[in-house]
């Protein structure tokens with residue numbers, strides 16, 4: 001072979017490599033630069049304003065800057081329930097200049113921000129639950145936490161999952177679970193009594209958020225898997241918490257191209273934790289399938305296994321084992337955090353409003369008498385129901401609801417282009433004086449006395465459990481747990497705020513007190 005021929009081959013290979021590299025670069029540029037600019041142009045042409053993005057970061061840099069300059073919390077003397085500027089300071093700022101509906105960008109991902117109940121109603125009226133998407137960008141990011149569980153699944157698969165799960169969480173099915181709630185709550189309260197008795201004073205400071213979260217985790221573990229897998233339950237709980245802190249504990253630049261590579265350590269750790277949780281749950285499922293009576297055990301897994309392996313086969317509505325694992329994770333995570341935080345915020349508000357503690361104690365005594373907690377009578381605790389609604393209004397455990405448009409959606413002649421992510425700001429709507437009146441930031445449970453919507457002047461203005469076909473499936477369970485825990489706690493203790501408390505609500509998927517909730521707890 002001549003030298004010239006070899007040189008020609010080398011030049012050809014080099015040329016091909018350069019061409020390939022240029023082609024890849026063009027694709028990357030198209031996806032992460034040209035395509036977002038087209039999408040931005042489409043949104044603007046349809047009348048959606050918003051802060052100006054710069055690709056590939058979108059508006060993330062500005063969000064971080066506003067976050068840094070926002071207030072970090074308030075002391076006991078200056079607690080304000082207007083949490084809009086603390087929780088989502090950038091939205092609070094942008095709302096002032098762009099109104100309640102505008103477009104912003106997480107990296108190269110377009111988001112439509114909505115804090116307008118009228119717009120929300122028009123946007124959702126023509127779209128069925130199964131036709132909504134969930135933002136792909138979050139779906140990939142949160143894969144280790146939810147997999148393809150009900151929170152993330154879409155289309156006909158979502159219909160099938162919901163069909164299997166809804167009966168599992170019906171009030172009739174949940175009734176036998178109440179005794180598990182009483183058991184875990186009583187154990188926690190006993191521990192508090194012992195702790196207080198061991199000190200020198202008649203009351204003690206207790207870190208309420210930590211206590212309630214641990215107890216709620218124990219409850220959901222027993223409800224999900226029963227009491228015979230305690231070791232596994234604890235491990236799943238601990239690993240899910242670790243996964244949550246890994247995914248949401250610090251900035252990870254979701255939406256920016258190759259963001260997983262930027263935070264490679266966190267990505268790998270999340271993946272590892274996700275796999276460990278999956279194999280723990282798989283081993284529980286395997287054990288159940290092998291054991292005598294594994295299907296008849298009274299818990300959510302028992303119910304789903306029976307549906308999946310037996311009843312569901314006849315009607316073709318079953319879940320695969322992989323889907324069962326994802327649903328167990330979804331229950332476990334979705335089922336404890338939101339409820340635990342609703343109880344935590346309630347105890348803060350009751351500590352700030354001792355007259356409401358008295359009113360609730362009176363109601364509990366009147367409904368339950370002096371005897372043991374009667375589960376059938378829980379629904380008669382009306383005032384406790386108003387308090388729960390008011391707490392979910394001021395401090396919504398789920399501070400936002402998300403969707404992704406899978407088709408173009410028409411709203412008042414404007415088009416939300418297919419692929420647009422949608423971020424509904426529940427905090428902003430719950431604190432909007434136009435919807436609620438001038439006393440919007442005050443704790444007034446009585447606003448729910450005559451009206452389940454709390455006097456909100458738009459029916460889509462109060463959506464603490466979401467809306468439409470995708471509304472939360474766990475609300476019966478959470479109301480039951482909320483009432484059991486608070487009835488037992490208020491019957492034994494009074495609560496006041498510790499001088500060590502710093503009011504600084506923040507989001508880590510759910511809305512939580514960023515420095516915990518120390519309360520002074522005193523036996524009655």
Ligand code: HEM
Nearest residue numbers: 150151334335338339342397398465466467470472474478
């Ligand atoms: C105070 C307690 C709770 C609050 C505030 C809450 C709030 C929410 C919200 C806002 C959504 C989104 C709905 C939408 O997209 O329109 C949701 C969905 C969901 N929640 Fe809850 N939740 C609570 C308790 C629970 C519990 C106890 C469970 C499970 C046992 C649970 C399981 C789920 C599931 C599986 C979904 C997805 C439903 C779907 O997309 O079809 N939640 N929840």
